[in-house]
Amino acid sequence: MNGLDQDSKPHFRSVLIYGMGMMGASLGWALRSRLSSCTVTGIVRTEKSAAFIRNNGLADRVLVLPDLSDCAALDLDSHDLVVLGLPVRSIVELIPVLPATDTLITDMSSTRREVHRSATERPDLRFVGAHPMCGSEDTGPAAFVKDLYVDRLCILTPGYLSEVRHANQKKHREDARLVEQFWRAMGMKIYYLDPDSHDELLAYLSHAPHVVSSILALWALSNRTVDNSIRESPMPITGGGFKDMARIAGSNPEMWTDILLSNQDNLIASLEHFVREMRDIIECLKNNEKNDRQDWFEWFARARRARNRLCWYSEDR
Amino acid sequence: MNGLDQDSKPHFRSVLIYGMGMMGASLGWALRSRLSSCTVTGIVRTEKSAAFIRNNGLADRVLVLPDLSDCAALDLDSHDLVVLGLPVRSIVELIPVLPATDTLITDMSSTRREVHRSATERPDLRFVGAHPMCGSEDTGPAAFVKDLYVDRLCILTPGYLSEVRHANQKKHREDARLVEQFWRAMGMKIYYLDPDSHDELLAYLSHAPHVVSSILALWALSNRTVDNSIRESPMPITGGGFKDMARIAGSNPEMWTDILLSNQDNLIASLEHFVREMRDIIECLKNNEKNDRQDWFEWFARARRARNRLCWYSEDR
Numbered sequence: 001m002n003g004l005d006q007d008s009k010p011h012f013r014s015v016l017i018y019g020m021g022m023m024g025a026s027l028g029w030a031l032r033s034r035l036s037s038c039t040v041t042g043i044v045r046t047e048k049s050a051a052f053i054r055n056n057g058l059a060d061r062v063l064v065l066p067d068l069s070d071c072a073a074l075d076l077d078s079h080d081l082v083v084l085g086l087p088v089r090s091i092v093e094l095i096p097v098l099p100a101t102d103t104l105i106t107d108m109s110s111t112r113r114e115v116h117r118s119a120t121e122r123p124d125l126r127f128v129g130a131h132p133m134c135g136s137e138d139t140g141p142a143a144f145v146k147d148l149y150v151d152r153l154c155i156l157t158p159g160y161l162s163e164v165r166h167a168n169q170k171k172h173r174e175d176a177r178l179v180e181q182f183w184r185a186m187g188m189k190i191y192y193l194d195p196d197s198h199d200e201l202l203a204y205l206s207h208a209p210h211v212v213s214s215i216l217a218l219w220a221l222s223n224r225t226v227d228n229s230i231r232e233s234p235m236p237i238t239g240g241g242f243k244d245m246a247r248i249a250g251s252n253p254e255m256w257t258d259i260l261l262s263n264q265d266n267l268i269a270s271l272e273h274f275v276r277e278m279r280d281i282i283e284c285l286k287n288n289e290k291n292d293r294q295d296w297f298e299w300f301a302r303a304r305r306a307r308n309r310l311c312w313y314s315e316d317r
Numbered sequence: 318m319n320g321l322d323q324d325s326k327p328h329f330r331s332v333l334i335y336g337m338g339m340m341g342a343s344l345g346w347a348l349r350s351r352l353s354s355c356t357v358t359g360i361v362r363t364e365k366s367a368a369f370i371r372n373n374g375l376a377d378r379v380l381v382l383p384d385l386s387d388c389a390a391l392d393l394d395s396h397d398l399v400v401l402g403l404p405v406r407s408i409v410e411l412i413p414v415l416p417a418t419d420t421l422i423t424d425m426s427s428t429r430r431e432v433h434r435s436a437t438e439r440p441d442l443r444f445v446g447a448h449p450m451c452g453s454e455d456t457g458p459a460a461f462v463k464d465l466y467v468d469r470l471c472i473l474t475p476g477y478l479s480e481v482r483h484a485n486q487k488k489h490r491e492d493a494r495l496v497e498q499f500w501r502a503m504g505m506k507i508y509y510l511d512p513d514s515h516d517e518l519l520a521y522l523s524h525a526p527h528v529v530s531s532i533l534a535l536w537a538l539s540n541r542t543v544d545n546s547i548r549e550s551p552m553p554i555t556g557g558g559f560k561d562m563a564r565i566a567g568s569n570p571e572m573w574t575d576i577l578l579s580n581q582d583n584l585i586a587s588l589e590h591f592v593r594e595m596r597d598i599i600e601c602l603k604n605n606e607k608n609d610r611q612d613w614f615e616w617f618a619r620a621r622r623a624r625n626r627l628c629w630y631s632e633d634r
Contacts, residue, residue, distance in 0.1 A: 133554070133556055134556075135556065151552075153550065153551070153552050153553075153554060155554075189551045189552050190551070191546075191549070191550045191551060191554070193546065197542050197546070200540070200542045201542050201543055201546050201554065204536075204537045204540050204542070204543045205537060205543065205554055205555050205556070205559050206556060206558060206559060209533060209558055209559050209562050210558060211598060212529065212533065212562070212595075213558070213562060213620075213624075214616070214617060214620035214621075214624075215591065215594050215595060215598060215620070216526060216529065216591075217620045217621075217623040217624035217627060218594065218619065218620050218623050219521075219590060219591050219594045220521045220522060220623070220627055221623040221626060221627055222590075222594075223517070223521050223587070223590070225514050225517045225518050225521070226518055226521050226522065226627075229508075229510065229514070229518050230626065230627060230629075232508070233470065233508045234470070234506045234507070234508060235468075235470050235506050235629070236470075236627070236628055236629040237450070237470060237472075237508075237518065237522055238522050238627050238628050239450055239451075239452065239522070239523060241523060241526055241527060241530070241564070241565040242522050242523060242526050242627070242628070243628050244561040244562065244564050244565065245526050245529070245530060245561065245562050245565070246624040246627065246628065247558070247561050247624075248558040248561065248562070249620045249621055249623070249624040250621050250624050250625065250630070251558075251617075251621070253613075253614050253615075253617035253618040253621060254614060256613075256617050257610055257613040257614045257617060260602075260613055261610065261613065264602055267602060268599055268602050268603060270540070271595060271598065271599050271602070272599060273536060273539075273540070274532070274533075274536050274595065275592055275595050275596065275599070277532050277535065277536045277539075278529075278532055278588060278591065278592050278595070279592065281528060281532060281588065282585055282588050282589060282592070285577075285581055285584060285585050285588070286585060293574055293578065296570075296573075296574040296577055296578065297570050297571060297574045298570075299531070300531060300568075300570035300573050300574060301570040302535065303530075303531030303532070303534045303535050303566045304531075304534075304566055304567050304568070304570060306534040306535050306537070306538040306566070307530075307531075307534035307563040307564075307566040307567050308567065309538060309547065310534060310537055310538055310543075310547060310553070310555050310559070310563065311553055311555050311559070311560050311563065312547075312552070312553040312555075313567070
C-alpha cells in the first residue's frame with residue numbers, strides 16, 4: 001500500500017471513483033491531468049454515463065453497476081484509494097455493505113455526521129471523510145468541470161481520535177494525512193473540522209441560505225402585485241440583486257432534498273435563529289422613534305462588514 | 318416646447334440633469350451617445366464632481382451648487398426636460414421649492430410614493446415620475462456606466478389621472494408620453510404602474526431582499542462555529558451560493574437607509590410575510606412525519622419554477 005515517501009508525495013497508482021456524477025467525473029479529469037501516472041477506474045450506473053466517461057477520457061476503465069449498492073463482487077484491494085462519489089444517502093447505505101478491504105476510503109459528501117456515523121460502524125475500514133467544497137447546480141458526468149478542485153477548500157472530517165480504538169489511532173492519523181495529500185494533489189486547500197461543527201457550519205453558510213433562497217422565490221411570487229406585474233411588464237422586473245439571491249433556488253431539487261434531510265436539526269436551529277433576527281428588524285422598523293437614519297446607516301454598514309469578513313473581501317469591495 | 322412630431326421622436330434640444338451621481342453621470346453619457354444634438358447641462362454639488370464631468374465629456378455645461386436645494390436662482394425654462402438625479406429624500410425636499418416653470422420634469426428615484434405625494438403638492442409643475450431600474454452598488458459620477466440604460470426597464474408612475482385637475486388631464490397624458498419617449502430614446506423598455514403598486518412591488522423584488530441579504534450576513538457571523546471557522550480556515554468557507562446571497566449586503570449603506578425609510582410600511586408587511594413562510598418551513602422540518610422526500614423534492618422544484626418565472630428564465634435554467 002501507499003505510504004509517505006521522502007517528499008511527502010503519496011503514490012496513488014490506482015484510484016477507484018465510486019460514482020461518477022458531476023463531482024466524480026471532474027475528479028477523473030483532475031486525476032488524469034494532475035496524477036497522470038495514476039490508473040483511474042470509475043463505477044457508474046448506466047451505459048450512457050460509461051460511454052461519456054470513455055469518450056472524454058475521464059477514466060482508464062469504467063464498470064457499469066446498475067444498482068450502485070451491489071458492491072459484493074467488487075475488488076477494492078487492487079486500488080490505493082477509493083473515492084465515494086455518491087450522494088450522502090447512498091453513501092450511508094453503501095458503507096455498511098462494502099466488502100472488507102485494507103484500501104483507504106474517502107468521500108465527497110456535503111454533510112458529514114451521517115456518513116461519519118455510518119463509518120464508525122465499520123471500524124475495519126480505513127475511512128477518512130472529506131467534503132471538497134465545489135458543488136454546482138448541474139448534475140451528471142456531462143456536467144464535469146475542468147480544474148474543479150483547484151484552489152478550492154476541502155474540509156476533512158476524520159472524526160475525533162478518541163472514537164478510534166486506541167491501537168489504531170496512529171494509523172488513523174496517518175490515513176488522514178494520506179487523504180489530505182490526495183486532495184492537496186488535486187489542488188485543494190485543507191481544513192480539518194469535526195463532523196458536528198462541519199454540519200453546523202454548513203447549515204449557516206450553505207444549507208439554510210439555500211432554503212432562504214427557495215423561500216424568497218415562493219414568497220415573492222405569492223404576492224398578487226408581483227404576480228400581476230411580471231405578467232404585464234415587457235421584460236423581467238427582477239434586478240441583479242433578486243436574481244443573485246434566487247440563483248440557488250434553481251439548484252437540483254433531488255440533491256437538496258438529500259442535504260436538507262441529512263442536516264435537519266442544524267437547519268431548524270439556524271432558521272429559527274434567522275427568524276429571530278428578522279423579528280428584531282421588523283420591530284425596529286415598526287418602532288418609529290427608533291427610525292433614526294444614523295441607526296439604519298450603521299446597521300447596513302455593519303452588515304456590509306460582516307459580509308466582507310465572511311467572504312474575505314477587502315473593506316472597499 | 319417639444320412636442321410629438323410625425324415619427325413620434327421627441328426633440329429634446331436641451332436637457333438639465335439635476336444631480337450627477339452614478340445615475341446622472343451615466344445619463345449624461347447616454348445623452349451624448351444617443352441624442353448627440355441635445356445640449357446637456359449638469360448640476361453637481363462639488364468642484365471635484367464638476368471637473369470629472371467636464372473631463373469625461375458627460376455634459377456640455379456644469380453648474381456647481383454646494384446646496385442642491387438652493388434652486389431659486391436656477392433657470393429651468395430654457396430646457397426641454399429636467400431630470401432630477403437625486404436620492405428620494407433630496408427630491409422630496411426639492412420639489413416644493415422648485416421655481417415655477419413650464420418645463421417637463423422627471424426623476425430617477427427608486428421609491429415612488431413620497432416623490433409622487435410631493436409632486437401632487439405642486440400641480441403647477443409638469444412632473445412625470447420615473448424609476449429607471451439600473452442601480453449599482455457604486456456611487457458618485459466616477460462610477461458612471463456606459464449604456465447603463467440600454468435594454469433595462471423604466472417604470473413610469475405618472476399617478477392616477479383622477480388626481481390631476483380635469484382640465485389638465487389631456488396635458489398630463491401627453492407629458493407622460495413625452496417622458497416615455499425620452500426614456501425610450503435612452504434605450505429603455507417602459508412599464509406603467511401606479512406609485513402604490515410600484516412601492517409594494519419593489520419591496521418584494523428589491524428592498525426586502527436587500528434587508529434579507531443584510532440579515533443573512535449578520536446572522537451567519539453571529540454564530541460561534543462560523544466565527545471560529547472563518548478565523549481558522551486557510552481560505553473563505555463561503556461558497557458561490559452564500560456570496561451571491563450576501564452580495565447586496567455590500568451595497569451603499571446611505572442609499573439603502575434612504576430607500577428603507579421611504580418604504581417602511583411595505584417593508585414591514587413583506588418581511589412579516591417572509592417570516593410566516595419561514596415559520597411554515599420550520600414547522601415542516603420539525604414535523605417528522607411530513608419529512609417525506611417527495612414533499613421536499615416538490616417544494617424545491619416549486620421554488621425553482623417560481624424563480625424561473627420571476628426572472629423569465631426558461632425551465633431548464
